[in-house]
Amino acid sequence: MTTIAEPSRTTGTAFALRRLYFVRFAFAIVWALVMFTMAKEITPVAAALLVLYPLFDVGAAVVDTKASRSTQSPTLLYVNMAVSLAAAVGVAIAATSGIPAVLRVWGAWAIVSGLVQLVVAVPRRTMGGQWPMILSGGISVL
Numbered sequence: 114m115t116t117i118a119e120p121s122r123t124t125g126t127a128f129a130l131r132r133l134y135f136v137r138f139a140f141a142i143v144w145a146l147v148m149f150t151m152a153k154e155i156t157p158v159a160a161a162l163l164v165l166y167p168l169f170d171v172g173a174a175v176v177d178t179k180a181s182r183s184t185q186s187p188t189l190l191y192v193n194m195a196v197s198l199a200a201a202v203g204v205a206i207a208a209t210s211g212i213p214a215v216l217r218v219w220g221a222w223a224i225v226s227g228l229v230q231l232v233v234a235v236p237r238r239t240m241g242g243q244w245p246m247i248l249s250g251g252i253s254v255l
């Protein structure tokens with residue numbers, strides 16, 4: 114009787130996370146291209162796009178939490194969800210005050226969420242496929 118080896122949880126988790134990082138990257142590129150076409154003023158559509166990005170980050174953290182639950186504690190991912198949700202609210206409020214206010218909120222969110230991404234991804238690097246998240250977190254902090 115032969116048995117078929119099951120893929121390890123770590124391998125399955127790494128695959129799911131790599132797929133998530135690809136989706137996040139594709140979303141970021143499309144979002145940036147659309148946003149750059151509206152960069153001169155904050156229209157209602159631009160404000161909606163500005164709020165959408167941190168909300169997308171919340172969704173990505175939810176998917177990450179589900180995918181990696183068996184390999185780590187989700188506490189930092191919950192922190193990232195809370196920070197991104199607060200950023201979405203903050204950006205919505207700041208959008209009524211203009212681009213400088215949005216940039217302040219966006220910058221604070223980028224730094225904090227980038228630090229959280231780094232703290233989550235660096236220990237995961239032994240799992241494989243974590244470089245996109247490490248790079249994303251590092252770029253956000255910078």
